[in-house]
Every structure is written in C-alpha cells, then in structure tokens.
Amino acid sequence: MIEGQIALIRRELWEHRAIYVMPLVIALLVSLASVTGQVAVSAFDHAVDIGILGATNLGENARSAAITVLMISLSSTFVFAMWILTIFYSLDALYAERKDRSILFWRSIPSTDFETVLSKLLTALLVIPLITFVFIVLTHLVVLMATSVWLGARGANTWHLLWTAAPFIDNWTATLVFLLALSLWLSPFVGWSLFVSGFAKRSPFLIAALPIAILPLLERIVFDTTVFAEAFFVRSVKMPLFRGLDNLELLFQEGEHFKMVGDASVSLLSLLDLGRFFSSPALWLGLVVCALFTTAAIYVRRYRDDS
Amino acid sequence: MTSVVSARNVSKSYGSIRAIDDVSFDIEKGKITGLIGPNGAGKTTLLKAVLGLTDCRGSLSVLGLDPFRQRKELMQNICFIADVAVLPRWIRVTQLLDFIEAVHPRFSRSRAEELLSQTKVRPDAKVRELSKGMVTQFHLSIITAIDAKLLVLDEPTLGLDIISRKEFYGNLLNDYFDGERTILITTHQVEEIENLLTDIMFINDGKIVLDASMEDLPERYVELMASTENAEEARRLKPIYEREVFGKKVLMFEGVSRDRLQGMGEVRTPGVADLFVAKIKGAAA
Structure with missing residues (x-):
C-alpha cells in the first residue's frame, strides 16, 4: 500500500512538472529581484552606509525582527502561488487522464480507484506544500547569502548583522506548520476540485468556479444571508492558527498604520496556536467536506462509463 | 476443463x-x-x-x-x-x-x-x-x-x-x-x-450468434460455389446465406455434409470473414 502510494505520487510529479517547476521559477525570480534591488540601492551610496551603520547598532531583537520580516515577505510569494498551483493541479488530476484516454491504461494496473485518488489528494495536500517549503528555505538562504556578499563588500559585519540574527529554526518550523495547516484549512476546495476534475466533461475550471461565484449570490438574494459567502471567501483569509489573530491581521493590524509582526515578537512559532487550530469546528467541518468530495471523486472514477 | x-x-x-x-x-x-x-x-x-x-x-x-x-x-x-x-x-x-x-x-x-x-x-x-x-x-x-x-x-x-x-x-x-x-x-x-x-x-x-472452436468450423460450415442451374438444386438444402461472385452463386450451409454437395460445384470451408457476414446478414434477413 505505502510502496504503491509512493509510486503513484512519483507518477503525479512526472506528469505535473509544474509542482516543482513553478516554485523553482519563483525562487529564481525572487533571488534575482533581491540582487537587482541591491544593485539599484547601491546607487544611494551614502544612505546605504548610514543604514548599515544604523542596523549594526540595533539590538539583537530588532535585527531578528527585521530579518523575520524579510523572510516572511519572501515566503508569502510562494504561499500565494502554491495555492493557485494546488487548485489547478487538483482540477487537472482526474481530468487529464480522461481527456487523453490514458485512464484505460491506468485502470489496467493493479491499483484501486481509492489508491489512485488518494495519491492525488496527498499530492495536493502534502507533497505540494513540502516541495514549496524546500524552495522557500533555499530562497531564504540564497537571498541572505547574496545580501551577505553585498553587505560584506561594503564592509559590514554580516555575521553579526545577518547570520546570528536570523531565527532560522523558528522561522522555518513555523513556515512548515503554516503551510501544512493552510492545506488542511483549505482542503474542502481541494476536495471539490478533485470531484469536479473527476466528472467534468470539459472546462473543469469553469464548472468548479461557477457554484463558488453563484451560490453566495443566490443565497443573498433568496435568503438574505451570507453563510456561503463566509464559507467561501472569509475562509480563504481567516485561519484560526494564530494566537488571537487571523492570518491577515498578522501583517496588517487594524488602523491606518500597518504594523509588522516583527515588532510584536521575534518568534513566529510563539504566535502559532495549534490548540486553537485543531479545536476549531470550522477546520473539522472543512475536512469532512473534503472527505465527502474525495469519496465522491473515487465513486465517479469507479462507476463512470464513458462508452 | x-x-x-x-x-x-x-x-x-x-x-x-x-x-x-x-x-x-x-x-x-x-x-x-x-x-x-x-x-x-x-x-x-x-x-x-x-x-x-x-x-x-x-x-x-x-x-x-x-x-x-x-x-x-x-x-x-x-x-x-x-x-x-x-x-x-x-x-x-x-x-x-x-x-x-x-x-x-x-x-x-x-x-x-x-x-x-x-x-x-x-x-x-x-x-x-x-x-x-x-x-x-x-x-x-x-x-x-x-x-x-x-x-x-x-x-x-x-x-x-x-x-x-x-x-x-x-x-x-x-x-x-x-x-x-x-x-x-x-x-x-x-x-x-x-x-x-x-x-x-x-x-x-448484444447476443452471441456463434461460439465455436476453429477446428469445428469445417464440419459445421461449408460453402458451395455453383453455377446458376446447380444453385437451384442446392437451395433446397436451405443455405444460410447466398451471394454472387463473378456470375457464380456462392451458398453457405450450416450442418450440411460435404458429400451431399459434391457434384453441384466447388465445395470448400468458408473464411471467417465470409462466415461472419453470413451469420450477421443471414440473421437480419
């Protein structure tokens, strides 16, 4: 079973190369942008030197906070792209094999429909976040190294300024937890996409998007309530993972002035509240919805007869 | 078995x-x-x-x-x-x-x-x-x-x-x-x-109209190529299918022994393709 799953998941990576090509491209672009930025900023020679001097004199916490902000802003690009990738992957996962008729071949292999659909669900919820995580870590390292070379060339003590100040373990653990929690939190959308991908005769994207656009509208008109609107839209931005905060408030606190999390705490991990996350009924409801749609996708693949 | x-x-x-x-x-x-x-x-x-x-x-x-x-x-x-x-x-x-x-x-x-x-x-x-x-x-x-x-x-x-x-x-x-x-x-x-x-x-x-081993075919099916006059006589043996090739009649029989057809023309075992046509078209007729 486990060996079979590994083979099936490896198969997904062969077919959907975007799973690692997309984060790779983002990693390259982000790294390139940071180097370009350094070159551009170098034009303001004097100001840069004063800045470096100022930064060197900051306290340990303030330096850590500044680097944390840098690391978060790098990571957030990946998180956004990861979600687009996950949804498009899920919409394609059971559709492509029917479109090119290779489903007949895949069904001639001794793997059950349950095992096959499970491998696609695991790819969406586990493999994509893990691969994204690896690229986030690599990007952090590359950008910090580039910065280090640049600052070093200007005579700064980069060991003091960057490397001892960067809270790597804390930041990376928190990022990994965040990515996996986000997967679970948004899993109903993955389940829905897999299901649509399994039955749509064409345009799975449109078919998946329509009810998400129309249901809240209908509900508003007919019942004047916003249950669906909240389930669909508020869910994507409000994850109960953080101590007393929802994830958008993490970067932008209320009021006109946005305040970076770094001011509040250097430790991202200390912001995470797994107890709150796992005791949230909304999480479990979402997982149930995901399981139902995935089961439906398995049944569609099993009982569908295209002849 | x-x-x-x-x-x-x-x-x-x-x-x-x-x-x-x-x-x-x-x-x-x-x-x-x-x-x-x-x-x-x-x-x-x-x-x-x-x-x-x-x-x-x-x-x-x-x-x-x-x-x-x-x-x-x-x-x-x-x-x-x-x-x-x-x-x-x-x-x-x-x-x-x-x-x-x-x-x-x-x-x-x-x-x-x-x-x-x-x-x-x-x-x-x-x-x-x-x-x-x-x-x-x-x-x-x-x-x-x-x-x-x-x-x-x-x-x-x-x-x-x-x-x-x-x-x-x-x-x-x-x-x-x-x-x-x-x-x-x-x-x-x-x-x-x-x-x-x-x-x-x-x-x-949706129905099986023939289920046979290839070895049994020559015994069960036989094809006669006959002139028009002989065909008249052969038709009394109830062929399952009849077609015309180069002015000669080709009649296919099921369960008719070869001996009875000898003398009426050329007797042979039908090809699977002809048998197929006979079975499908014959059933429709």
Whole structure:
C-alpha cells in the first residue's frame, strides 16, 4: 500500500512538472529581484552606509525582527502561488487522464480507484506544500547569502548583522506548520476540485468556479444571508492558527498604520496556536467536506462509463 | 476443463439500449478467442464487463473472481490493451517501466527491457515522440513481461500500418503466447487474426450468434460455389446465406455434409470473414 502510494505520487510529479517547476521559477525570480534591488540601492551610496551603520547598532531583537520580516515577505510569494498551483493541479488530476484516454491504461494496473485518488489528494495536500517549503528555505538562504556578499563588500559585519540574527529554526518550523495547516484549512476546495476534475466533461475550471461565484449570490438574494459567502471567501483569509489573530491581521493590524509582526515578537512559532487550530469546528467541518468530495471523486472514477 | 472466463446470462443496458443481452459463454485456459462483431454490437461493453470496468447483471466470473468487485486482484492476473492511443503521452519509457515495476507484482523489468531492445523504442524517449507502431510495440513488451493469465486486446492494431500489424501479431504469438496463457481479442480485421485463433465468437445486437472452436468450423460450415442451374438444386438444402461472385452463386450451409454437395460445384470451408457476414446478414434477413 505505502510502496504503491509512493509510486503513484512519483507518477503525479512526472506528469505535473509544474509542482516543482513553478516554485523553482519563483525562487529564481525572487533571488534575482533581491540582487537587482541591491544593485539599484547601491546607487544611494551614502544612505546605504548610514543604514548599515544604523542596523549594526540595533539590538539583537530588532535585527531578528527585521530579518523575520524579510523572510516572511519572501515566503508569502510562494504561499500565494502554491495555492493557485494546488487548485489547478487538483482540477487537472482526474481530468487529464480522461481527456487523453490514458485512464484505460491506468485502470489496467493493479491499483484501486481509492489508491489512485488518494495519491492525488496527498499530492495536493502534502507533497505540494513540502516541495514549496524546500524552495522557500533555499530562497531564504540564497537571498541572505547574496545580501551577505553585498553587505560584506561594503564592509559590514554580516555575521553579526545577518547570520546570528536570523531565527532560522523558528522561522522555518513555523513556515512548515503554516503551510501544512493552510492545506488542511483549505482542503474542502481541494476536495471539490478533485470531484469536479473527476466528472467534468470539459472546462473543469469553469464548472468548479461557477457554484463558488453563484451560490453566495443566490443565497443573498433568496435568503438574505451570507453563510456561503463566509464559507467561501472569509475562509480563504481567516485561519484560526494564530494566537488571537487571523492570518491577515498578522501583517496588517487594524488602523491606518500597518504594523509588522516583527515588532510584536521575534518568534513566529510563539504566535502559532495549534490548540486553537485543531479545536476549531470550522477546520473539522472543512475536512469532512473534503472527505465527502474525495469519496465522491473515487465513486465517479469507479462507476463512470464513458462508452 | 478450466474456464478462465465464465459468463451466465450476462446483460448490460444503457438506458433503454441493451448492449449485452443475456449472454452465456466460457473461455477455456490456453485458448486464443476472437470476439468479432459489427460496430455497436456490444463487443467493447462485453470486454469492459470482463475487465471489471463496468458492472453488469447475471453471473460473470473471470479467473474465479467477480471482475467488478475484485478488480485489484483481477488486474494482477489480467492485462489489456484497449487501443494504441491509451499510453499516457507525457511519460518516458523508463518512467513507465519504473512505475509498473513498483505497482505490478508480476512484472519482470528485465524481460521488458530485453523485448524493448529488439525494437526501435529508445528508453529515454517520451511516448509522444514514438510512432503509433512503436507505442503498440512498447505496450506489448510491457504486457508480455507481465506474468498474467489472461490478456484482453480490444482493437489492438487500430490505425497501424500493415507491417506494424503483422509485427504485432507475430510478437504476440512468439513472445507472449505459451499455451498456458489465454487471449481474448476483438478486431475488425478478421482476416489477419484468423490463423492465430483457436476459437471464435460472433456477437451481434448484444447476443452471441456463434461460439465455436476453429477446428469445428469445417464440419459445421461449408460453402458451395455453383453455377446458376446447380444453385437451384442446392437451395433446397436451405443455405444460410447466398451471394454472387463473378456470375457464380456462392451458398453457405450450416450442418450440411460435404458429400451431399459434391457434384453441384466447388465445395470448400468458408473464411471467417465470409462466415461472419453470413451469420450477421443471414440473421437480419
């Protein structure tokens, strides 16, 4: 079973190369942008030197906070792209094999429909976040190294300024937890996409998007309530993972002035509240919805007869 | 006798259309059975039922298993080629070998590689870079390397040129078939497989209209080529089908002994293709 799953998941990576090509491209672009930025900023020679001097004199916490902000802003690009990738992957996962008729071949292999659909669900919820995580870590390292070379060339003590100040373990653990929690939190959308991908005769994207656009509208008109609107839209931005905060408030606190999390705490991990996350009924409801749609996708693949 | 496939009163409907209508038959171990029928006769539906891809009514047993409900076990002992287009186009030859090696307990990679080395299929090629004939060779190599008890082929040579078709059947007989394995095959090109079949089944409108071993055909069916005058006399023996070739009448008989026809004209065993036409058209008349 486990060996079979590994083979099936490896198969997904062969077919959907975007799973690692997309984060790779983002990693390259982000790294390139940071180097370009350094070159551009170098034009303001004097100001840069004063800045470096100022930064060197900051306290340990303030330096850590500044680097944390840098690391978060790098990571957030990946998180956004990861979600687009996950949804498009899920919409394609059971559709492509029917479109090119290779489903007949895949069904001639001794793997059950349950095992096959499970491998696609695991790819969406586990493999994509893990691969994204690896690229986030690599990007952090590359950008910090580039910065280090640049600052070093200007005579700064980069060991003091960057490397001892960067809270790597804390930041990376928190990022990994965040990515996996986000997967679970948004899993109903993955389940829905897999299901649509399994039955749509064409345009799975449109078919998946329509009810998400129309249901809240209908509900508003007919019942004047916003249950669906909240389930669909508020869910994507409000994850109960953080101590007393929802994830958008993490970067932008209320009021006109946005305040970076770094001011509040250097430790991202200390912001995470797994107890709150796992005791949230909304999480479990979402997982149930995901399981139902995935089961439906398995049944569609099993009982569908295209002849 | 050991039945590999055993069907009793099997039916399958799509809405009001009966694709398979109360069909019963057995396929014995070590046989190469041709399932022949016109388009829409129910061939593919019957194969799908045998492969567990679709549910059906009645009792159907393949290798002692219920194909629809025990599909995973079944797939360990059964292979099928649906038609040449179904290998995923994005996959590399080596990747597909890796994959099957990991999921198929009866696959021998070294055997597959040995068979592939005799073809023009390069291990690092993607399926989309291969010609149709090469894809079929590749698929057949994989299947030959799987120690399966039953091979189901649904129009395996559709769209292939004549050289590839000959090669395919040649390899099938030489590399795959060993007298222990069983093959069930459908095709439109009856003439090409006539010589390799041990049994034939004709299917029309969801019903089996002929189920016979090739050895029995000469005894059961006989064709008479007669002049117009002699044909008059021969018609009294109730031919199942009659056609005209170069001004002569060709009459086909079922269950009529050759001796009775001697003297009326040229007597011979009908080809499978002619028999097929006679059975299908004769039934319609």
